[in-house]
Amino acid sequence: MSEMKERKDYTKGPLCLSGRGVTRIFGSGAKANTAVDHVDFDFHEGEFVSIVGESGSGKTTLSKMLLGLLNVSEGEILFQGKPRDISTRAKRNEYWKGIQAIFQDPFASYNIFHKIDAVLLDCINMRGGKNLPYEKKVEMMTEACSFVNLKFAELTNKYPFELSGGQMQRLMIARIFLLKPKILLADEPTSMVDACSRATILDMLLNLRDETGMTIIFITHDIGLAYYISDTVYIMEHGKFVEYGKADEVILNPKAPYTKRLISDVPKIHEEWDLSTVDLSDDQY
Numbered sequence: 065m066s067e068m069k070e071r072k073d074y075t076k077g078p079l080c081l082s083g084r085g086v087t088r089i090f091g092s093g094a095k096a097n098t099a100v101d102h103v104d105f106d107f108h109e110g111e112f113v114s115i116v117g118e119s120g121s122g123k124t125t126l127s128k129m130l131l132g133l134l135n136v137s138e139g140e141i142l143f144q145g146k147p148r149d150i151s152t153r154a155k156r157n158e159y160w161k162g163i164q165a166i167f168q169d170p171f172a173s174y175n176i177f178h179k180i181d182a183v184l185l186d187c188i189n190m191r192g193g194k195n196l197p198y199e200k201k202v203e204m205m206t207e208a209c210s211f212v213n214l215k216f217a218e219l220t221n222k223y224p225f226e227l228s229g230g231q232m233q234r235l236m237i238a239r240i241f242l243l244k245p246k247i248l249l250a251d252e253p254t255s256m257v258d259a260c261s262r263a264t265i266l267d268m269l270l271n272l273r274d275e276t277g278m279t280i281i282f283i284t285h286d287i288g289l290a291y292y293i294s295d296t297v298y299i300m301e302h303g304k305f306v307e308y309g310k311a312d313e314v315i316l317n318p319k320a321p322y323t324k325r326l327i328s329d330v331p332k333i334h335e336e337w338d339l340s341t342v343d344l345s346d347d348q349y
């Protein structure tokens with residue numbers, strides 16, 4: 065883990081995505097529920113940011129606002145330092161070239177009747193590669209697959225449901241590798257895969273950032289994962305950021321009671337990946 069922590073400082077780059085007083089209220093009157101409550105943030109180019117909070121703290125609502133899938137009730141989102149304008153379809157499409165997402169359930173994200181190579185071809189077409197010769201497209205798809213340790217030749221003609229959850233999530237990362245957005249928003253992308261796939265996917269996300277300089281916003285309820293992977297963490301409780309800062313500073317020296325509680329739920333945060341201490345031989349009962 066020590067080598068993971070000695071990385072280039074991405075927290076001082078140009079501004080990529082910011083928020084000022086970003087708020088989302090569902091319902092009205094006595095039933096009003098403030099899911100996201102006046103949050104401020106500055107995410108920089110190439111920064112790996114985790115937003116950490118328990119279920120119901122407002123993470124997905126915030127993600128949807130960042131993606132432009134849900135309106136903000138109050139406040140403002142800025143893209144590259146300027147107020148984000150997604151008021152028309154054309155402007156929204158332009159914004160979506162800059163920000164892409166990976167969700168919890170990779171199977172829910174696309175048409176299961178689309179073969180895998182069609183999924184990757186779509187990405188090349190979306191990036192303006194429609195008229196490239198087919199061999200060039202195959203070369204690009206092969207490169208994207210090998211980036212996530214998949215073999216393109218074995219995937220052509222397969223359908224998404226023929227892959228495992230971990231393979232599907234890696235395919236989603238291959239998609240992002242081809243689309244090369246400025247920002248990747250990953251909402252609990254490892255929560256439906258096994259522990260082994262989880263570690264692989266996290267490392268692939270880090271490689272993606274290192275190779276492309278993409279800003280990655282990683283949403284998780286797991287503060288141990290956030291520590292492992294991020295430059296910066298924002299801790300979210302009841303729609304508010306109760307604490308934020310460099311991952312080491314926040315997690316090794318938490319100030320907010322909520323952060324302390326999240327950490328105490330991970331008794332061995334430094335040994336998150338060490339399973340050797342688990343005694344599997346205990347069959348005396």
Ligand SMILES: Nc1ncnc2c1ncn2[C@@H]1O[C@H](COP(=O)(O)OP(=O)(O)O)[C@@H](O)[C@H]1O
Nearest residue numbers: 090097099117118119120121122123124125126
């Ligand atoms: N579409 C919606 N309509 C009404 N309430 C919602 C909606 N989406 C989320 N909420 C509420 O907003 C709060 C935050 O939910 P969510 O953003 O999904 O949290 P998280 O992703 O951290 O689990 C919860 O109280 C949830 O019930």
Ligand SMILES: [Mg+2]
Nearest residue numbers: 123124125251
């Ligand atoms: Mg959620």
